[in-house]
Amino acid sequence: MSKRQQPWSGWGSAAHPEQHYLIEPRYLAGGGDLGHIAEYLRASGWTDTTRRSPATIAFVSPDRMLRVAYQPPGGWQIQGASTGPGSSWQVALSPQTPVEIVAGLTDTLTKARSAHAPNVWAPLAAHGWNSERGPHFTATSPDGNAMVQYVQGEPGQQHWWIGARNEHGSVWNATATSTTPLHLLQGLTSALAAPEPVMRPRGHVPPSHRIRTTSVSVLPQQLSAWQQARTAAARAATWARNHTTATRSRPAQPTGPNARTR
Template sequence: MAVSPAQRASYANDHHTKIPFEKSPRALAGPGDPRHVTHALLASGWTLTSAPGDPRITLTGPDEARHQMAIDPFASGSPWRIQSADWTWNASFDRMVPAEIIAGFTDGLLHGPRRGDIGPWEHMQKAGWAVERQPDGTGQALSPAPELPVRVELRPIFNDSSDHFAWRITQPDHIGMPVWKMWISGPVPDHLMAGLAEQLVSDAPVLRGMYDLDHYSARQEPSLLTPQQAVEAHFTRIDAAQARGRSQRRTRLTTRLPAPAAAPAAAAASSRATRP
């Protein structure tokens, strides 16, 4: 299911008057536009399976990859929920998780594992974060930015469970609730967490509207992009996702087709050539 002209027009209409500002670090930039995630999924062949008029959005993956993603505005804690096709794992993101970081996770569902990829903690170390791991698999990492540091924590949700974890983003001097949380249940594939971590530690700022105040004290500077250029950058992303999805579907179809049978004349000639 491609992104329709009406959906493109709606996105452009929502952003054509927003003066783009660059915000960093991206972990503190606020949620942004969820269509950064959903449009890429639709362009890649996912289908909108929720009932018309239902404010809860459900997208389902194509073919055998029947993963499911839901956005529930009524959910108090985690409006984003992603469920594996075989129900072995699920992930939930709370409202303040930046869409670009969620896209690092969901894009992995579209691309699959990448050759030579590294794990989430290794991505943090490579980016200069100070990482502390524990024997039980939990840990924490502190970003190198001295003016706006961010701490990542991985903790068990329940004390007696080793397969239910919460990734928390906090500010070291912050007292109270973390900036945002992500909940993991079951064996989420490593490449999905690696994609999320790669987006989390990226130094590249994310675009937000000039008066978008839904963030945690992130730095913001005017972008060199015009509103139209910011919209075109979004369309370039979803067009690339659509082209990649078509290529993957053609590859899957080719591998499923039976080998063509030999033509009768060619088969007879081959049989005569092999006779003594």
């Protein structure tokens, strides 16, 4: 795009395209922008508690029952408080877990649970992942670089393990307690197996021969618009959910010719 064709952005200045890369498979793309998750949670009505926490990012759900935090070098800690025996749960994801995959879980935290029974394995099977029943139930990506495993052991030791590796070794991994709600894990595996590439800026492309990259030029306002569209969708969904809840909680008003008026 020539300077004459570039969008005007103010007196004496012009917005210049920045080089980014579309990376696939997404599970080898590297960590990404933490704001992808933080801004969505904020737009969904979660409370930002970062100032009161040693974590880089810390959010608490409106009902105070859920917590999402990112703290290097440990990475992501996502927790659900106990509401009864054995109901507390935790998911830990290492720092280089792509934020788009983490968001598969954290976005699901903000939404109403579907009436359909969750199936953690269904998104993987739909995208050609190979499943194997052995000592542990395992699903492996078609290229062999990512894995989801339900580790069976002694009572109380069962857990989920998810991870990805390239030619240099492990890139990231995640563990989840066996009590983690399955619809949250389905959100995670849906994001994990999605075939769409994710975007990273120049200088943030992992050094690996197992990824495919496509160079693209992106205007800063395009990046801002994409983020704003994501947060706007979160605000709209939150408003709709709160409005529905408020409507259902209102007492029914009498109707008909004998109804009293106030």
